[in-house]
Amino acid sequence: MIISTTPTLEGRPIREYLGIVTGEVIVGANIFKDLFAGIRDIVGGRAGAYEGALRDARRQAYDELAYEAERLGADAVVGVDLDYEVVGTNGSMLMVSISGTAVRL
Numbered sequence: 001m002i003i004s005t006t007p008t009l010e011g012r013p014i015r016e017y018l019g020i021v022t023g024e025v026i027v028g029a030n031i032f033k034d035l036f037a038g039i040r041d042i043v044g045g046r047a048g049a050y051e052g053a054l055r056d057a058r059r060q061a062y063d064e065l066a067y068e069a070e071r072l073g074a075d076a077v078v079g080v081d082l083d084y085e086v087v088g089t090n091g092s093m094l095m096v097s098i099s100g101t102a103v104r105l
Helices: 030-041 048-071
Strands: 014-030 076-087 093-102
Touching: 014 048, 048 076, 048 093
Parallel strands: none
Antiparallel strands: 014 093, 076 093
8 A cells, every 4th residue: 555645646647536534543641651751851862652652653543544545445545644633631642643535546
């Protein structure tokens, strides 16, 4: 499955537009990750626990997008947009949403 932020794919003409597909993931940050990230913020450095959680959430959202596109018989998803939003009480959860247009090449 080709996934691209561009509206077209060079050298691969789009034959059919199949519709919008999405992938959404909401993840909660547990207390240990919060504590560790707080300590890292105080002493400096990167918050590896959050980076890993973000990477996993993004991968899951992409997988969900690709699954929906495959279900429609698509070869690719174009015009992909990826968004991050902090939700929940005191920003305790992270939402990753991705959307694009499923197409046949």
